[in-house]
Amino acid sequence: MWTTxxxxxxxxxxxxxxxxxxxxxxxxxxxxxxDGFGRRNSMxxxxxxxxxxx
Amino acid sequence: MRAFLALGFALSTxxxxxxxxxxxxxxxxxxxEVRRAVQDIAADAAAxxxxxxxxxxxxxxxGAKRVPAERLIAAVRALAGRLAGAWDAVxxxxxxxxxxxxxxxxxxxxxxxxxxxxxxxxxxxxRAPYDPALVxxxxxxxxxxxxxxxxxxxxxxxxxxDGGSPSDLLGLPGEVQAGVANGATPAQAAEHVGQGRGNxxxxxxxxxxxxxxxxxxxxxxxxxxx
Numbered sequence: 408m409w410t411t412x413x414x415x416x417x418x419x420x421x422x423x424x425x426x427x428x429x430x431x432x433x434x435x436x437x438x439x440x441x442d443g444f445g446r447r448n449s450m451x452x453x454x455x456x457x458x459x460x461x
Numbered sequence: 462m463r464a465f466l467a468l469g470f471a472l473s474t475x476x477x478x479x480x481x482x483x484x485x486x487x488x489x490x491x492x493x494e495v496r497r498a499v500q501d502i503a504a505d506a507a508a509x510x511x512x513x514x515x516x517x518x519x520x521x522x523x524g525a526k527r528v529p530a531e532r533l534i535a536a537v538r539a540l541a542g543r544l545a546g547a548w549d550a551v552x553x554x555x556x557x558x559x560x561x562x563x564x565x566x567x568x569x570x571x572x573x574x575x576x577x578x579x580x581x582x583x584x585x586x587x588r589a590p591y592d593p594a595l596v597x598x599x600x601x602x603x604x605x606x607x608x609x610x611x612x613x614x615x616x617x618x619x620x621x622x623d624g625g626s627p628s629d630l631l632g633l634p635g636e637v638q639a640g641v642a643n644g645a646t647p648a649q650a651a652e653h654v655g656q657g658r659g660n661x662x663x664x665x666x667x668x669x670x671x672x673x674x675x676x677x678x679x680x681x682x683x684x685x686x687x
Binding site for chain 1: 607
């Protein structure tokens with residue numbers, strides 16, 4: 408399993424995983440929103456108490 | 462007349478700078494035709510006082526995802542339209558000169574299915590210490606989770622009325638998501654979260670006390686609430 412740690416400012420952020428350098432995949436464990444291109448981006452909220460994986 | 466000419470020159474110079482900046486940032490990240498189109502869209506957005514950063518970010522995202530040029534340009538144009546709609550809705554909510562963050566939050570809300578009227582309502586409900594940009598982004602996330610728009614607005618407004626902290630506000634989507642993970646629908650989870658926060662059931666006054674129960678102690682007033 409791959410992991411990464413990112414420092415993000417407080418607020419809402421959109422993200423997606425890039426598989427094999429070419430396939431963009433939304434996080435199945437997070438809410439998702441239309442990315443405008445017909446795909447989905449995942450959303451994460453960062454508060455002063457830490458990240459909510461939503 | 463001279464003043465108008467000077468103003469016009471300053472405006473056209475500013476718009477040219479926006480286009481140059483956007484073009485420089487998109488260089489080698491998107492095809493040339495996309496770069497030119499996004500430069501035009503961004504310059505037009507800037508001329509109307511709209512933030513251009515989300516347009517640049519969307520173009521970069523599309524480039525990274527190798528989205529076909531035509532579709533990428535359409536997505537950036539659609540985003541510009543949502544930003545314009547959000548700008549109007551936020552101003553209708555009482556913010557005469559909204560920041561870029563608030564307009565972006567409003568656009569997120571529209572993208573997630575909130576109406577312009579709900580965006581205005583949420584802006585009206587946001588007062589210190591609640592940042593309207595944060596309120597709108599939280600509402601957008603709740604709507605993206607599948608909470609019906611009307612219920613999303615009620616849940617957020619309920620927390621504000623109840624004096625919850627901005628951090629509590631930011632935690633709302635996580636609470637709803639936890640309920641969904643336990644098998645509830647988004648609407649059921651949101652209702653449960655709202656009730657847990659002391660929101661009155663629909664149709665009953667905030668100080669409603671069921672027969673046979675004593676009135677609960679009042680929570681101390683929020684010192685940050687005006």
